[in-house]
Amino acid sequence: MSYRIITVSRQFGSGGRSIAKELANRLGYEYYDKEIIESVARQTGFSEEFVAEKGERAPGKTLFSFSFDSMNAVPGVMGGMSPGDYIWSEQSKIIRQIADDGKNCVIVGRSADYILREYDKVLNVYISADLEFRKKRIVDLYGETSEKPEKRLKDMDKRRSLNHKYFTDMEWGAAVNYDICLSSSTLGIDKCVDILEGLAKG
């Protein structure tokens, strides 16, 4: 069977985004990543930075974010929801609109696998990589920061995992929740794209 929508969840620094982009390119599919953040920002009036940040942090998981979220819940515009929940809700609508649009596409992150769980011909992919590969990659791509690469990776893994769990009640990165999971560090980025391209074509 061929797939018209491919969702790509990925560990930070695994090259999942590059794989998704190259896959969309080879297949001639639309590619959605930052475009979703931009749409959500336009729709909600929040800044893109705020939407990106909220998209990876589970609301209510720390005292600070809980208080902050509650304080900012504005009845009316956000229907009594916290900014985090409101962004999730708007983001879900946008992802479903993309799917309803009928164009073939690759969607990176943002729990699209869960949001589109009732849709047909969706291939859910997860890309992981070992720590050394990811450390090297984030330093090469985003440069050094005052925080050590291990710490940045650990923090981001935790955020994405908590966020996914909070909104979907599913384990992020558990093989059973995806159609295919690939390790980019052992298979190589090109090989990952080859496998997914073959699979998408059916």
Add this chain to the structure above:
Amino acid sequence: MSYRIITVSRQFGSGGRSIAKELANRLGYEYYDKEIIESVARQTGFSEEFVAEKGERAPGKTLFSFSFDSMNAVPGVMGGMSPGDYIWSEQSKIIRQIADDGKNCVIVGRSADYILREYDKVLNVYISADLEFRKKRIVDLYGETSEKPEKRLKDMDKRRSLNHKYFTDMEWGAAVNYDICLSSSTLGIDKCVDILEGLAKG
């Protein structure tokens, strides 16, 4: 790159064993599954049933199995180890012997991925499937029992997961611990074999 050893971990009822067997067949690789249990049984003097059972149950995880294991630890033959630890140790030796033999092979289960973690050209595969697929499959293959299929699946998942964690300290079924994870229920058993065959050939 091509792979000379393929380890296949699988959820009970996922068809992982059939995938591994067909893969070995297509590639012309040796196939090891029950053969390992038979060797361990010969080596240790335990029955095949006992070896199979111990291979999927973590020792010391319940009061009963802990007491039982300790009571049966015989200094000398088993070097003071519990039967479970002794079987693990002998099984590890046999799996390493298979790898050292130099023949291309597919090995099913028994934490071979962990045991061979220092070897080159090893592809570690995990096969999962959704609950409905697995329920149907175990009833078709093994027949009805007094225990409901859900219960049998849940018990076996728990055993394999605890056993793997006990001996390897790794999460069974976490994508990050394998090179490739495939869902046989969504992709289909044949497609899983196709993907792995392509990958093994490099």
